[in-house]
Amino acid sequence: MTSRTARHRVLRVTVPAGPREQAAADPRADLLAVEEPLEIRVGGQPLAVTMRTPGHDIDLAAGFLATEGVIGSAADLSQIRMCDDNVADVSLAPGTVLPAEQLRRNFITTSACGVCGKESIDAIRVRARYDVSADQVTVAPAALAAMPDRLREAQRVFASTGGLHAAGIFTAAGDLLVLREDVGRHNAVDKVIGWAFQAGRLPLTGCVLLVSGRASFELTQKALMAGLPMLAAVSAPSSLAAELAEESGMTLVGFLRGSSMNVYSGTERLTTVSALS
Amino acid sequence: MTSRTARHRVLRVTVPAGPREQAAADPRADLLAVEEPLEIRVGGQPLAVTMRTPGHDIDLAAGFLATEGVIGSAADLSQIRMCDDNVADVSLAPGTVLPAEQLRRNFITTSACGVCGKESIDAIRVRARYDVSADQVTVAPAALAAMPDRLREAQRVFASTGGLHAAGIFTAAGDLLVLREDVGRHNAVDKVIGWAFQAGRLPLTGCVLLVSGRASFELTQKALMAGLPMLAAVSAPSSLAAELAEESGMTLVGFLRGSSMNVYSGTERLTTVSALS
Numbered sequence: 067m068t069s070r071t072a073r074h075r076v077l078r079v080t081v082p083a084g085p086r087e088q089a090a091a092d093p094r095a096d097l098l099a100v101e102e103p104l105e106i107r108v109g110g111q112p113l114a115v116t117m118r119t120p121g122h123d124i125d126l127a128a129g130f131l132a133t134e135g136v137i138g139s140a141a142d143l144s145q146i147r148m149c150d151d152n153v154a155d156v157s158l159a160p161g162t163v164l165p166a167e168q169l170r171r172n173f174i175t176t177s178a179c180g181v182c183g184k185e186s187i188d189a190i191r192v193r194a195r196y197d198v199s200a201d202q203v204t205v206a207p208a209a210l211a212a213m214p215d216r217l218r219e220a221q222r223v224f225a226s227t228g229g230l231h232a233a234g235i236f237t238a239a240g241d242l243l244v245l246r247e248d249v250g251r252h253n254a255v256d257k258v259i260g261w262a263f264q265a266g267r268l269p270l271t272g273c274v275l276l277v278s279g280r281a282s283f284e285l286t287q288k289a290l291m292a293g294l295p296m297l298a299a300v301s302a303p304s305s306l307a308a309e310l311a312e313e314s315g316m317t318l319v320g321f322l323r324g325s326s327m328n329v330y331s332g333t334e335r336l337t338t339v340s341a342l343s
Numbered sequence: 344m345t346s347r348t349a350r351h352r353v354l355r356v357t358v359p360a361g362p363r364e365q366a367a368a369d370p371r372a373d374l375l376a377v378e379e380p381l382e383i384r385v386g387g388q389p390l391a392v393t394m395r396t397p398g399h400d401i402d403l404a405a406g407f408l409a410t411e412g413v414i415g416s417a418a419d420l421s422q423i424r425m426c427d428d429n430v431a432d433v434s435l436a437p438g439t440v441l442p443a444e445q446l447r448r449n450f451i452t453t454s455a456c457g458v459c460g461k462e463s464i465d466a467i468r469v470r471a472r473y474d475v476s477a478d479q480v481t482v483a484p485a486a487l488a489a490m491p492d493r494l495r496e497a498q499r500v501f502a503s504t505g506g507l508h509a510a511g512i513f514t515a516a517g518d519l520l521v522l523r524e525d526v527g528r529h530n531a532v533d534k535v536i537g538w539a540f541q542a543g544r545l546p547l548t549g550c551v552l553l554v555s556g557r558a559s560f561e562l563t564q565k566a567l568m569a570g571l572p573m574l575a576a577v578s579a580p581s582s583l584a585a586e587l588a589e590e591s592g593m594t595l596v597g598f599l600r601g602s603s604m605n606v607y608s609g610t611e612r613l614t615t616v617s618a619l620s
Contacts, residue, residue: 070507070524099507101526118530119507122523122538126530129537132545133565135470140543193412230347230376230396246399247347249378249559249581253395253403260406261399266417268409282526288410304526 070119071097072305077333081211081325088338089207096328101283101304105181106130107155108164115181117283117306120151127154136164152181183306186283187313196269196293199315203272203295204337209240211325213276214300220245232278233258235270235294243273251279252288259292269293276300281307281320290314296335298322303330347396348374349582354610358488358602365615366484373605378560378581382458383407384432385441392458394560394583397428404431413441429458460583463560464590473546473570476592480549480572481614486517488602490553491577497522509555510535512547512571520550528556529565536569546570553577558584558597567591573612575599580607 076096079089099119106114106127118126124146131137137158144157158164217234220242230247233254237243246257255277262268274296275289281303287310289297297311298319308330311318317332329336353373356366376396383391383404395403401423408414414435421434435441494511497519507524510531514520523534532554539545551573552566558576560583566574567587574588575596585607588595594609606613 099526116527116530118527119525122534125523125534125537125541126525127537128540129533129535129565132540133533133536133568135472135568137540138472139545140540195412195415246402248396248403249376249557250393250395253393256406256410257399257402258406259410260402260404263405263409263414263417264402268416280526288406291410291412 070100070121072100074098074305074308074330076320077329079207079327079329079336081208083325089336091333096330098303098305098308101306102152102183103181103186105153107149107153108158110155113156113164123148123154127156131156137162150181183283183309186306187310190287190290190310191314194290194314196290197315198269198290198293198295201271201293201295203238204335205238205274205296205317206337207327209238210274210298210319210322210327210336212240213242213274213298214278214322216240216242217245217276217278221247230254234276235262236274236276238272238274251277251282252284254278255285255288259288262292271295274298276322280304281318283307283310286310286316286318290316296332298327347377347398349377351375351582351585351607353597354606356484356604356606356613358485360602366613368610373607375580375582375585378583379460380429380458380463382430384426384430385435387432390433390441394581400425400431404433408433414439427458460560460586463583464587467564467567467587468591471567471591473567474592475546475567475570475572478548478570478572480515481612482515482551482573482594483614484604486515487551487575487596487599487604487613489517490519490551490575491555491599493517493519494522494553494555498524507531511553512539513551513553515549515551528554528559529561531555532562532565536565539569548572551575553599557581558595560584560587563587563593563595567593573609575604 073095078092101117103115104118127146137143142159142162144159146156149155213236221232231251231254232247234245235243235258244258244261246254248254270292275294276298278300280301281299283306286307296317303320312331317335318330319327321328350372355369378394380392381395404423414420419436419439421436423433426432498509508528508531509524511522512520512535521535521538523531525531547569552571553575555577557578558580563584573594580597589608594612595607596604598605
C-alpha cells in the first residue's frame with residue numbers, strides 16, 4: 067500500500083520580535099499528507115479522476131458509485147480491482163448501467179491530468195503560460211506573518227457564518243489587492259484570479275496568494291496558471307502541492323499562523339532567510 | 344445580487360454536566376453561508392457546474408477559465424454575462440477554442456444537477472434509494488458530543504500531518520464503526536460509505552455520519568444516498584446542506600464542539616430535546 071504521509075524538508079521561520087533582529091530559520095523534516103490522483107474506470111473506460119490520499123481505494127470507488135446512485139447493493143457490482151496504484155477498475159453486474167447523460171454532468175473530476183502525481187505535475191507545467199521561477203520578488207517574513215490578520219479583518223461575512231473560505235492577493239509589501247470568499251476554496255481562488263484577469267493584471271508577478279485553509283494540488287495549480295510566485299496557506303499543504311510548487315519554482319508557505327510559518331519551497335524569496343540546502 | 348448569507352432556525356443544544364439534568368435547548372436564528380450551483384456555459388453549451396457562494400460570479404467564471412488555461416488575456420475573451428442568477432454564459436473571442444478532449448476529463452463539476460439549489464435538491468431526492476425520514480433512531484446529545492473526540496483519537500495520521508479530513512460512521516450509542524481520512528473531505532466520506540457498501544450495511548439505518556470539517560450540499564447528498572438519518576459536522580453547514588437535510592427528513596448537526604452543538608433539522612432524533620416549532 068502506498069503511504070499516506072510523505073516526508074518533506076521544510077524551513078521553519080519565526081519572525082523576530084524586534085525590527086533589527088534576523089528571522090530565525092530552522093530546517094527540519096515535516097510529514098505531509100499524501101495527495102495522488104485516483105482514476106475510477108468502469109468497464110475499462112475512465113469515468114472520473116479524484117485527488118485523494120492513497121489507501122482504501124476500493125472503498126473509495128465503491129462509495130463514489132454508491133453515493134452517485136449507480137450501485138445500490140452488492141448485486142449491482144461484479145468486482146472492483148486496482149489495475150495500478152492509482153487506477154480502480156469497476157466491473158458492474160450485468161444489467162447495471164451507467165446513466166450516461168447524467169454522468170457527464172454530475173460526476174466529480176478534478177484538474178488532475180495523469181494517473182500519478184508526477185504526470186499531473188508535468189501536464190500542468192506544460193499548460194502553464196508563465197514561468198514563475200523567473201520572478202525575483204522577495205517578501206519579508208514579517209509582512210507574510212501579518213497577512214492572515216489582514217485577510218480576516220477584511221472578511222466581513224466570516225464572523226457571522228463561520229462557514230466561508232477566503233482567498234486574497236497581496237503585494238509583496240503586504241497590501242491586500244482583492245479578497246473573495248466562498249463555500250468552496252477553489253471558487254474563492256478562481257474569484258480573485260478572475261478579478262485579476264478582468265483587471266488586466268495577469269500574470270500576477272510579484273504577488274502572494276493567501277488561502278484561509280489548506281494548500282492542495284488544485285490550488286497550487288491555479289496559482290501557477292495565474293503566474294503567482296508565492297502561495298501561502300494558513301494550514302497544511304499536501305505532498306503534491308509541495309512537489310508542484312518545488313518543480314515550478316514557486317514559493318510555498320504553510321501553517322502561516324502567529325509569528326511563524328513553514329516554507330516548503332522557494333525559500334530564496336523570503337528576505338533574510340537562507341535557502342534550504 | 345443574491346445574498347451571501349441566509350438565516351436558518353437552529354436549536355442550540357448544550358449537554359448537561361450531570362447525568363440526570365436535561366440538555367438545554369435554545370432556539371435561535373443562525374446565519375449560514377449561502378451555497379448555490381453556478382453553471383458555466385461557453386457559447387451556450389454547459390461546461391461545468393460548481394457549488395459556490397453567490398457573488399462575483401463573472402470573476403469566478405473568468406478565473407475558472409483562466410486557471411484551466413482556456414483564456415490567458417483579455418484578447419481571448421469576448422464577454423461573460425449572467426443569463427440567470429446561477430448561469431454565467433461565456434463568449435470566447437474568435438480563434439479561442441476549448442480543448443474539447445482535455446475538458447471532459449479535466450473540468451470540475453459537482454454533483455449538482457440543477458441550476459438552482461431547489462432543482463439540485465429535487466434531483467437528489469429523486470435519485471435517493473432510501474427514505475431517511477422514516478428512520479426513528481434517537482441519539483443522546485451526550486453521545487453526539489463525545490463523537491469528535493473519539494474520531495480524533497482514532498486518527499493516527501492527523502496528529503503528524505495536520506492535513507487530513509476525517510469521516511466516521513457511528514452507531515446511535517456512540518460506537519465508531521469505521522474511520523477514513525483523506526486530503527479531500529468528499530473522498531473520506533466516499534471511503535466510509537464504500538466500506539459500508541462492501542460490508543453489506545447499506546442503508547446505514549440508525550447510524551450517524553461525522554465529518555471533521557464543514558457540511559456542504561455534496562456531503563449531505565452522499566449521506567442521503569447511503570440512507571444515513573443523521574449527519575454531524577464539527578464546523579458550519581452551508582445553506583443548501585441545511586435545506587437538503589430538512590427536506591429529506593435528515594438530522595443535521597453543526598458546530599459539534601465541546602459540550603454543545605447546533606441542530607439545523609430533525610431535532611426529534613435528539614433525546615430529551617423538544618422539536619423546533
